[in-house]
Amino acid sequence: MAIPTQLAYRTLKGIGVLDAAPVYEALPGFNKPEGNLRCCVYSPCGRYFAWASSDQVTVIDASVGHVITSLYAQNVYEIGFSPLGTFIITWQRPAKDENGDAVKNLKVWRVIEENAQDGDDEHNVVGRFVQKSQTGWNLQYTYDEKYCARVVTNEVQFYQSGDLGTVWNKLRVEGVSDFAVSPGENHSIAVFVPERKGQPAAVKVFNVPNFDAPVSQKNFFKGDKVQMKWNDQGTSLIVLAQTEVDKSGKSYYGETTLYLLSANGGFDSRIDLDKEGPIHDVTWSPNSKEFGVVYGYMPAKTTIFNTRAEPTHSFALGPRNTILFSPNGRFVLVAGFGNLAGQMDIYDLSKDYQKICTIEASNASVCEWSPDGKHILTATTSPRLRVDNGVRIWHVGGGLMYNEELQELYHVTWRPQSATMHPLENPFHPMPTPHASALAYLGTVKTPSKPAGAYRPPGARGTTTPLAFMREDQGGAAYVSNGTLSLGSGVNGFGKPRRREVPGAEASSMDAPGTPADGDENLSKAAQKNKKKREAKKAKDASDRATGLTPSGEGVQPAAAPSPSRSPERRDRRGHERNRSRNDSDLRSRSQQGQRRQNQHHDGPPRSFHNPSGTNGTHIETSHHPSPAMAPDLTVTSPGGGTPQEKKIRALTKKLRAIDDLKMRRAGGEILEGTQIKKMETEDSVRRELEGLGYVE
Numbered sequence: 001m002a003i004p005t006q007l008a009y010r011t012l013k014g015i016g017v018l019d020a021a022p023v024y025e026a027l028p029g030f031n032k033p034e035g036n037l038r039c040c041v042y043s044p045c046g047r048y049f050a051w052a053s054s055d056q057v058t059v060i061d062a063s064v065g066h067v068i069t070s071l072y073a074q075n076v077y078e079i080g081f082s083p084l085g086t087f088i089i090t091w092q093r094p095a096k097d098e099n100g101d102a103v104k105n106l107k108v109w110r111v112i113e114e115n116a117q118d119g120d121d122e123h124n125v126v127g128r129f130v131q132k133s134q135t136g137w138n139l140q141y142t143y144d145e146k147y148c149a150r151v152v153t154n155e156v157q158f159y160q161s162g163d164l165g166t167v168w169n170k171l172r173v174e175g176v177s178d179f180a181v182s183p184g185e186n187h188s189i190a191v192f193v194p195e196r197k198g199q200p201a202a203v204k205v206f207n208v209p210n211f212d213a214p215v216s217q218k219n220f221f222k223g224d225k226v227q228m229k230w231n232d233q234g235t236s237l238i239v240l241a242q243t244e245v246d247k248s249g250k251s252y253y254g255e256t257t258l259y260l261l262s263a264n265g266g267f268d269s270r271i272d273l274d275k276e277g278p279i280h281d282v283t284w285s286p287n288s289k290e291f292g293v294v295y296g297y298m299p300a301k302t303t304i305f306n307t308r309a310e311p312t313h314s315f316a317l318g319p320r321n322t323i324l325f326s327p328n329g330r331f332v333l334v335a336g337f338g339n340l341a342g343q344m345d346i347y348d349l350s351k352d353y354q355k356i357c358t359i360e361a362s363n364a365s366v367c368e369w370s371p372d373g374k375h376i377l378t379a380t381t382s383p384r385l386r387v388d389n390g391v392r393i394w395h396v397g398g399g400l401m402y403n404e405e406l407q408e409l410y411h412v413t414w415r416p417q418s419a420t421m422h423p424l425e426n427p428f429h430p431m432p433t434p435h436a437s438a439l440a441y442l443g444t445v446k447t448p449s450k451p452a453g454a455y456r457p458p459g460a461r462g463t464t465t466p467l468a469f470m471r472e473d474q475g476g477a478a479y480v481s482n483g484t485l486s487l488g489s490g491v492n493g494f495g496k497p498r499r500r501e502v503p504g505a506e507a508s509s510m511d512a513p514g515t516p517a518d519g520d521e522n523l524s525k526a527a528q529k530n531k532k533k534r535e536a537k538k539a540k541d542a543s544d545r546a547t548g549l550t551p552s553g554e555g556v557q558p559a560a561a562p563s564p565s566r567s568p569e570r571r572d573r574r575g576h577e578r579n580r581s582r583n584d585s586d587l588r589s590r591s592q593q594g595q596r597r598q599n600q601h602h603d604g605p606p607r608s609f610h611n612p613s614g615t616n617g618t619h620i621e622t623s624h625h626p627s628p629a630m631a632p633d634l635t636v637t638s639p640g641g642g643t644p645q646e647k648k649i650r651a652l653t654k655k656l657r658a659i660d661d662l663k664m665r666r667a668g669g670e671i672l673e674g675t676q677i678k679k680m681e682t683e684d685s686v687r688r689e690l691e692g693l694g695y696v697e
Contacts, residue, residue, distance in 0.1 A: 003417075003421050003422070004019045004020060004021060004022065004023050005019075005020040005021055005370045005371055005372055005375070005414065005415065005417065006018065006019050006020060006027065006062065006414070006415035006417075007020055007377060007391070007412060007413065007414050007415065008040060008042065008049060008412070008413060008415065009379075009391060009406065009409060009411065009412040009413075010037060010039075010040050010051070010409075010410050010411040010412075011389075011406050011407060011408055011409050011410060012382075012407055012408035012410070013034060013407070014032050014033055014034040014035070014037065015032060015033050015037055015040055015051050016032055017030050017049065017062075017065065018404075020370065020375070020393060020402065021370070021372070021374070021375055021393070021401065021402075021432065022432060024393075024401075024402050024435045024437075027064075027065045028064075028065065029064050029065035029066060030060065030065030031065075033051065033053065033058070035053060035054070036053065036054050037051050037052065037053055038052050038053075038076065038077055039051065039052050039076070039077065039078060039079055039411070040052075040079070040411060041079045041080065041081065041413075042062065042081075042413065042414075042415050042416055043062075043081035043082075043085040043088075043416075044081060044082075044083050044084075044085070044416055045081075045083070045084055045085040045416065046062060046415050046416040046417050046418075047061070047062060047063075047085045048060065048061065048062060048068065048081065048085055048088075048111060049062040049415070050079050050081075050088060051079070052073075052076040052077070052079055052090070054074065054075065055072070055074050056070050056071060056072050056073065056074075057070065057071040057073055057076055057079060057088070057090060058070050058071075059071070059088065059111060062415055068111070068112065069111060069112065069124075071088070071090065071109055071124075073090050073092065073107065074092070075092050075093060076090045076091065076092055077091060077092065077093060077134070078090070078091035078134065078137055078138070079091075080138040080139075081111075082141045082145050082148075082161070083141050083142075083143055083144075083145055083183075084144075084145050085111060086110065086111065086145055086161070087108050087109065087110060087111065087126060087145070087161065088108075088109050088110075088111050089106065089107070089108050089109075089138055089139055090106075090107050090109070091105060091106050091131060091134065091137045091138070092105040092106075092107075093105065094130075094131075094132045102130045102132070103130070104128035104129055104130050105130065105131060106128065106129040106130070106131035106137065106139075107125055107127070107128050107129075108125070108126040108127045108128075108139065108164055109124050109125055109126060110124040110126060111124075126162070126164050127159070127164025127165060129150065129164075131150075136151070136178065140179070140180070140181040141161065141181070142181060142187050142208070143183050143184065143185065143234075145161050146160070146161060146187075147159065147160060147161065147168065147187065147208065148161050148164075149179065149181060149189065151176060151177070151178065151179055154172065154173065154174055154175065154176060155170050155171060155172045155173065155176065156170070156171040156173070156176060156179050156189065156191060157169075157170055158170070158171070158208065158209070169208075169209045169211070170211075171189065171191065171206060171211045172211070173191050173193060173204065174193070175193045175194065175196050176191045176192065176193055177192060177193065177194055177225075178191070178192040178225075178226065178228070179191045179192065179228075180228040180229075180230060180237075182230045182234030182237075182263065183230055183232060183234050184230070184231075184232070184233045184234020184235060184263075185233075185234065186207070186234050186235070186263060187207065187208035187209075188205055188206065188207055188208065188215075188234055188263045189205070189206050189208055190203055190204070190205045190206075190228050190230075190237050190239075190261075191203070191204050191206070192223075192226050192228065192239075194223060194224055194225070195221065195223060195224070200219045200220055200221045200223075201219070201220055201221065201222075201223030201224075201226075201241065202217060202218065202219045202220075203217070203218050203226065203228065203237075203239050203259070203261065204216070204217045205217070205237065205261060205263055205265070214265075215263070215264060215265040216237075216261045216262060216263065216264070216265040216268055217268070218239065218259050218261055218268045220241060220257065220259065220270070222241060222243045222255050222257060223241035223242070223243070223257075224242065224243045224244045224254070225241075225242055225244075226239050226240060226241045226242070227239070227240040227242075228240075229282065229283075229284060230284075231284045231288035231291070232284065232286055232288050233288040234263060235262065235263050235264075235288060235307075236260065236261070236262050236263065236288070236307050237260070237261045237262075237263065238258065238259070238260055238282055238284070238291060239258070239259040239260075239261065240256065240257075240258055240279060240282055241256065241257045241258075241259065242254050242255070242256045242257075243255045243256075251277075251278060253278065255278075256278050256279040257270065257279075258270070258271040258273070258279055258282065258293065259271065260305075260307075260309045262307075267307075267308065269309050271293070271305065271309045272309075273293065273295045273296070273301075273303075274301075275295060275296030275297070275300075275301045276296060276297065277295060277296035277297035277298075277300070278295065278296075278297075279293065279294070279295045280294040280295060280300055280320075280321035280322070281293070281294045281321060281322050281323050282294075282323075283323050283324060283325060284325070285325045285329050285332075286325055286326075286327055286328065286329040286419075287329045288307075289306065289307060290304055290305060290306050290307070290312065291304070291305055292304050292305075292323040292325070292332060292334075293305065293323070294320055294321055294322065294323050294334070298319050299317040299318050299319050299320075300317070300318070300319070300320050300321060301314060301315075301317055302314065302315040302318075302320060302323060302334050303315070304332075313353055315334055315345070315347070315353070318334075318336070318343075318345070319336045319340045319341065319343070320334050320335060320336040320340070320343075320345070321335075321336050321337065321338060321340060322334070322335040322336065322337055322367065323335075324367065324368075324369055325369075326369045326373040326396075327369055327370075327371055327372075327373045327419055327422075328373040328419060328422075328424050329349070330348065330349055330350050330373060330424065331346055331347065331348060331349065331356075331369075331373065331396055332346075332347050332349055333345070333346055333347075333367070333369070333376065334347070335361070335367060337361075337364055337365065337367065341360075341362060342360065342361045342362040342363060342364050343358055343359070343360060343361075344358065344359040344360075344361055344367070344376070344378075344394075345357075345358050346358075346359070346396055346398070356396065356397065356398070357397060357398030358398070359376070359394055359398055361378040361392070361394070363380045363385055363388060364378040364379065364380060365379065365380055365381045365384045365385065366378065366379040366380075366381055366412055368413065368414055369414075370393075370414055371414060371415070371416065371417035371418075371419075371421070371422055372417075372422035373396075373422065373424070373427070374395065374396050374427040375393050375394065375395060375396065375401065376393070376394045376395075376396065377391065377392075377393055377394075377412065377414060378391075378392050378394065379391045379392070379409060379412045380409070381409045381410060381411065381412065382408045382409060382410055386408060388405075389405070389406050389407065389408060389409040390403065390404055390405040390406050390409065391403070391404045391406065391409070391412055392404075395427075395431070395432060396427050396428075397427070397428055397431065399431075399434060399438075400434060400438040400441065400442060401432060401434050401435060401438055402434075402435045402437055402438055403435075403437045403438050403440075403441040404437060645693060648693060649690065649693055649695050652686050652689060652690050652693075652695075653690070653695075655679075655682075655686055656683070656686055656687070656690075658679070659679060659680050659682075659683050659686070662676050662679065662680050663680065666680075
């Protein structure tokens with residue numbers, strides 16, 4: 001019988017340990033703890049499992065569930081193990097003693113010590129440190145536990161694991177804020193120095209204990225913080241740099257860049273990505289020879305690179321933000337979680353990246369490969385979602401193997417197991433039998449009779465979907481960060497290059513190059529009807545304008561052609577007066593306005609026209625018909641121009657028109673508001689002010 005995989009979970013009520021495939025039953029010999037349990041963790045070697053309660057830390061043998069030791073430490077919030085499980089590290093909240101000094105809240109214990117004395121609570125404490133920040137709280141060990149390190153101000157301190165009371169060596173780097181010890185046989189360490197005083201950020205790689213000069217280094221800007229990821233052999237390092245703010249304004253979440261460095265200094269380069277947008281995820285393959293990156297605006301692109309930063313394969317575009325390699329490196333999972341639908345695509349790398357299946361795991365907040373490389377764990381956890389919490393195990397072929405609903409699930413993880421315990425074999429033959437819980441769950445899931453698909457407005461529905469309403473992976477237009485869509489010639493009228501439109505102005509008869517004709521057959525009946533109405537109105541307006549510009553008798557000089565940049569309302573006015581409203585009051589007082597405007601032209605300086613010959617007025621009386629070449633160049637000035645006195649007159653006349661409109665409304669039986677009645681009472685003062693400005697109606 002194959003060795004079963006195992007997982008542990010922590011909920012509101014307690015902690016559970018489950019033997020997964022192929023048995024799917026609780027671990028025999030394990031007594032579930034209950035109460036306020038803050039954290040739980042497996043050791044990297046998989047031998048131990050530990051959890052913290054309010055007054056102690058309990059360590060059990062993960063194989064049988066028996067308690068090995070208990071560490072009496074109160075209010076422990078974080079637990080960690082050394083790579084081989086020799087030491088356990090606990091972190092408590094920072095506090096001060098009676099003298100006001102900081103308490104050493106980071107403690108390192110031996111998991112098993114034969115010479116322990118009964119009743120001595122601190123008998124197996126190896127070292128104590130003051131660690132204020134919970135971020136990056138743990139010590140980092142070399143793979144063989146020979147050394148461990150922690151970062152302090154401007155330096156990284158190294159200790160021999162058996163003697164944490166004495167600093168063994170120091171790596172002095174000004175401004176260091178983060179570091180990462182390589183997991184391979186080569187003892188290497190990478191340190192990060194953020195941007196400071198105009199100097200670029202830097203990632204430096206050193207060999208332990210030769211700290212005189214870095215063996216590899218990369219300087220770059222736009223690096224407020226980084227994620228440093230070593231491959232399993234410790235020969236190459238990926239640096240994912242990120243800024244807090246995107247100064248270009250393209251993203252709310254800052255800019256991201258990716259770099260690759262070799263541990264021996266033979267190679268360092270920025271990884272060029274061919275799709276604009278953020279970097280969602282990057283992961284090394286277990287073979288340490290390739291890695292995958294998910295990047296770009298949605299739909300994102302997923303690409304596999306080799307250790308020389310050269311792309312070797314790209315997957316289809318899709319709404320994805322996660323990539324995970326199976327422990328044996330045969331399969332790769334590309335998924336979209338968070339605000340995405342939760343679809344997981346499984347590819348077989350041994351068969352030229354052949355796609356095996358797509359799994360629907362909606363609302364999943366946790367996704368991990370099982371140690372045997374045949375199963376995938378997904379879970380919905382709190383506090384991200386407090387409903388539908390539970391654990392599901394899927395087979396790599398796409399089938400659901402196990403389902404368990406849990407109340408307020410906070411944490412779930414696989415037990416680490418060596419790859420030698422699960423040799424590579426064909427996972428599809430024979431196909432495993434699902435657990436009864438999976439069959440019961442599948443029986444309650446209703447299959448939709450019709451795929452819902454993406455919502456599209458009524459104007460975008462039909463036999464041909466406009467590119468503007470399709471995702472890029474479905475043949476739609478690519479997203480451009482400046483807020484526009486790179487559409488081609490347009491489909492169904494969508495995708496036309498936008499041009500400036502003035503409200504009320506006549507639309508230009510010239511279409512933008514590359515746009516379809518107005519009589520597109522794809523227009524609906526209602527759109528065609530409206531189009532005919534618009535064309536008829538344009539023809540009528542053109543006829544009226546032509547009639548108005550024709551000389552009506554002797555002594556009348558034809559007016560200059562209206563500027564094409566002016567709207568029809570401004571062109572059609574007599575005396576080129578400004579039409580401020582289109583309501584009934586304007587129709588009633590149009591003749592009075594024309595008379596007032598004409599008087600202004602004769603009494604004051606001209607402001608609506610520019611006449612090079614020095615004459616004022618709209619109609620120029622002559623004794624003969626001038627030739628068209630002799631016509632003066634009349635141009636309309638901006639309505640907002642003029643002297644301050646003229647602007648004041650315009651504002652007061654506008655107020656009078658509004659008062660006249662309120663009078664008409666009250667005469668029609670409408671009940672006015674108090675502010676409107678007060679406005680009507682100001683009519684006399686407005687007229688007196690106009691008279692003071694020399695305005696005569």
